[in-house]
Amino acid sequence: MMSQLIQSIVDALSAGATLGLAALAIGLVFGVIRLANFAQAEIITGSAYCLIFTWDLGWYVAIPLSILVAIAMSLLMEFAVFSRMRTANPATLLIASFGLSFLIQRVYELMFSNNVRTAPVASGLAQTVEFAGVRVQLLSIATIVIAGALLLGLQLFLTRTSQGLQLKAAAADFKTARLVGIPAGRVIGLSFALSGILSAAVAFVLTVQTGAVGPSFGVQITILALVGAVIGGIDKISGSLAGGFLVGFATSMLATWLPQEMSNFKDAFVFVLVIGVLLFRPSGLLIKGRGVART
Amino acid sequence: MSIGDNGSARGSIGSGLVVENLHVAYGGVPAVRGISLEVKAGEAVGLIGPNGAGKSSTLLAIMGAIGRTGRVLVDGRDIAGLPPEKVVRTGVALVPEGRHVFAELTVADNLRLGAVGRRDRSGYAEALEQILTMFPILRDFGHRQAGLLSGGQQQQLAIGRALMSDPDILMLDEPSLGLSPTAVDTVFEALDLIRGAGKAVLVVEQRAEFTIAFCDRTFVLHDGEITLTLKPEDAEKVDVLTKAYFG
Numbered sequence: 347m348m349s350q351l352i353q354s355i356v357d358a359l360s361a362g363a364t365l366g367l368a369a370l371a372i373g374l375v376f377g378v379i380r381l382a383n384f385a386q387a388e389i390i391t392g393s394a395y396c397l398i399f400t401w402d403l404g405w406y407v408a409i410p411l412s413i414l415v416a417i418a419m420s421l422l423m424e425f426a427v428f429s430r431m432r433t434a435n436p437a438t439l440l441i442a443s444f445g446l447s448f449l450i451q452r453v454y455e456l457m458f459s460n461n462v463r464t465a466p467v468a469s470g471l472a473q474t475v476e477f478a479g480v481r482v483q484l485l486s487i488a489t490i491v492i493a494g495a496l497l498l499g500l501q502l503f504l505t506r507t508s509q510g511l512q513l514k515a516a517a518a519d520f521k522t523a524r525l526v527g528i529p530a531g532r533v534i535g536l537s538f539a540l541s542g543i544l545s546a547a548v549a550f551v552l553t554v555q556t557g558a559v560g561p562s563f564g565v566q567i568t569i570l571a572l573v574g575a576v577i578g579g580i581d582k583i584s585g586s587l588a589g590g591f592l593v594g595f596a597t598s599m600l601a602t603w604l605p606q607e608m609s610n611f612k613d614a615f616v617f618v619l620v621i622g623v624l625l626f627r628p629s630g631l632l633i634k635g636r637g638v639a640r641t
Numbered sequence: 642m643s644i645g646d647n648g649s650a651r652g653s654i655g656s657g658l659v660v661e662n663l664h665v666a667y668g669g670v671p672a673v674r675g676i677s678l679e680v681k682a683g684e685a686v687g688l689i690g691p692n693g694a695g696k697s698s699t700l701l702a703i704m705g706a707i708g709r710t711g712r713v714l715v716d717g718r719d720i721a722g723l724p725p726e727k728v729v730r731t732g733v734a735l736v737p738e739g740r741h742v743f744a745e746l747t748v749a750d751n752l753r754l755g756a757v758g759r760r761d762r763s764g765y766a767e768a769l770e771q772i773l774t775m776f777p778i779l780r781d782f783g784h785r786q787a788g789l790l791s792g793g794q795q796q797q798l799a800i801g802r803a804l805m806s807d808p809d810i811l812m813l814d815e816p817s818l819g820l821s822p823t824a825v826d827t828v829f830e831a832l833d834l835i836r837g838a839g840k841a842v843l844v845v846e847q848r849a850e851f852t853i854a855f856c857d858r859t860f861v862l863h864d865g866e867i868t869l870t871l872k873p874e875d876a877e878k879v880d881v882l883t884k885a886y887f888g
Contacts, residue, residue, distance in 0.1 A: 508753070515743045515754050522741040525704060527729035527758020527806055 349480045354602040360486035362595035363493035364551050368571035369578065369590025370500075371544035376580050377517030378537045380436040381428055382572060384443040386545055388450035389419045390564030393549035395458065398465040398559050405468065413546040420542030421535060429534075447565075454561035462558040471554050489551050496547055497587070500540070504583075513537060517583055570597070570616075577623045579630025588632055593620070656716045657681040657841040658703070658733070658810045663711035665698045665865075672698045674865040675711070680810065685832065685842040687852040687859035695865035696845040697738055700812050703843075704728050704735050716809060729758035734808035738815045738845075740799040744788025748779050751787050751798055755805030764807060772801040775831055793824025800831060810841040817848055829855055850876050 368386070376382050393416040400408040427446055431439060471485040504510040509532075516523040516533040524530050548567065553559060571590050578589020596619055600612045623631060658680040665673035673695040680686040688696045702709035705720070705728045713720050715731045723731070743751050752772065756765050773780040776797040782790060787798055796816055803811060813832070817825040825848075832855070836842050846852040853859045854876035861869035875882075 508757070511746070511750055511754060512757060515746065518743050518745060519741060521706070522737060522743070523754075524725040525706060525729070525735050525737060525741075526754055526802060527726050528754065529726050529757075530724065 358598035361598035362591040365594030366591035373586025387564035387568035416546035417542035579633035585632035659714040687856035690862035694862035732809035734803035755802035758806035
């Protein structure tokens with residue numbers, strides 16, 4: 347029983363870390379230009395396709411390429427679509443990102459068909475190891491390590507570099523940041539690029555988990571990441587991360603511990619939790635006060 | 642230029658801010674109607690008037706933060722079409738209404754960010770030292786989160802942050818808003834030093850008497866138009882003040 351509990355906690359930490367990264371990718375961009383980018387799903391999918399198609403060339407080629415694809419897609423979306431909608435309100439931007447998401451999914455269907463594509467991406471991580479009677483999948487540990495390293499790197503970037511500080515300021519108050527002299531185009535580009543890197547990490551973890559990628563591969567996690575970002579407080583970078591982690595952790599724990607006959611309702615329980623949080627903290631868990639107005 | 646050495650103006654005659662026939666509208670509704678004004682180096686100019694008169698819109702339009710028509714010249718250069726971050730690099734800085742310090746960042750980081758818009762990076766350390774001398778509280782609380790400072794301290798930080806860009810023209814939107822009388826005195830003593838150091842100061846204020854007395858000239862705005870120009874000696878004339886606000 348104890349070993350099962352520990353095992354489930356490690357799995358939940360891993361799920362929370364993955365969703366936390368996905369939500370953070372959304373929160374970084376939202377903080378700067380008020381865009382909850384649903385089309386991030388397609389960045390995850392594109393990066394995952396890249397892993398599948400290039401894995402035979404070696405991990406040292408496939409992984410950097412998948413990161414580059416994610417960054418390029420992210421910047422291209424900003425340049426081709428969102429940069430032309432600067433004055434649009436967040437609701438309009440969200441709808442535009444839905445449209446973009448559906449469009450890219452159809453493009454994936456045309457290019458790669460509706461069938462899933464498979465490859466043994468980092469299949470060694472699918473093995474389980476045993477510590478003191480507790481069996482844990484290597485991928486769970488790898489996910490926690492990857493997320494920890496990315497978060498540490500991001501934290502150092504945001505606090506120790508001028509560019510990071512500018513991004514942090516812009517995410518907190520974009521209008522004032524511009525009035526202070528922080529270049530809008532540069533911080534927006536930076537937020538999309540970082541979002542792309544985080545999406546690539548999510549794509550890697552999910553691709554290793556499933557080994558199969560289809561046109562709507564990134565949609566499910568992006569929906570949950572959006573939910574997580576909102577309940578944590580999408581207005582704040584740390585809020586998005588915490589909310590994403592919470593939703594991922596709760597989903598995984600429910601999947602393990604709900605009785606068999608109720609396991610189909612796992613998502614319903616998660617959304618009851620979400621509704622509960624939003625009833626009492628409508629601006630998100632980490633946002634003080636009820637309002638999120640920006641002037 | 643040195644902010645601290647009171648009275649050593651660097652600006653030459655003719656340098657500063659010139660606004661000609663400025664118009665601003667929100668969704669077709671005019672907010673500023675053909676304002677023209679000039680603020681020379683080493684001079685403080687006030688803008689007063691009731692709420693909705695177009696004072697803040699004037700400052701935001703000069704910064705390029707909202708759409709405008711008309712000409713804005715900075716040291717003789719037309720800055721038409723420049724976004725706010727580029728206007729800062731021409732030597733204009735705005736201390737926005739409500740201070741808008743980056744609350745989760747430290748005081749030191751707020752000041753670092755103010756230097757992003759500097760034209761001359763080499764003067765960073767000297768500028769920082771001058772600002773910390775002018776506002777010693779910012780030195781004492783350098784590692785404190787800006788959001789934890791009092792209103793008066795935040796206003797000092799907002800002014801310090803703006804000065805870090807080494808502006809020739811400093812604009813302030815209601816710097817006394819929500820501050821105690823002591824804090825207001827501190828802020829305006831600093832503005833006096835800044836003016837004395839040769840910078841052009843354009844200040845929007847609600848405190849009419851205080852502003853008129855402080856500024857070299859004060860314009861009264863009503864419905865987006867300048868309706869009256871006042872001198873410091875007008876500050877104690879009740880009839881003039883009444884006319885300024887009630888027409």
